[in-house]
């Protein structure tokens with residue numbers, strides 16, 4: 001569990017978009033395949049992946065200064081729309 005926490009701590013607003021995009025689409029793809037070929041476990045695995053990446057992106061997509069949710073954009077915004085502090089893009 002400590003390893004999971006360490007990995008999760010590395011996920012920030014800077015990289016959460018990049019980290020969650022692939023598992024999100026891969027998961028959705030696996031659901032489609034699983035449904036098509038009647039492989040329940042594959043569909044469930046895909047669903048779990050999609051939901052996990054959604055949860056992670058909602059959870060981590062917030063301002064490091066004030067903790068407010070950031071706007072839903074593909075790019076990291078330059079400034080927080082709530083507290084106005086600069087967000088650094090890496």
Ligand SMILES: [Zn+2]
Nearest residue numbers: 063066080083
């Ligand atoms: Zn803020």
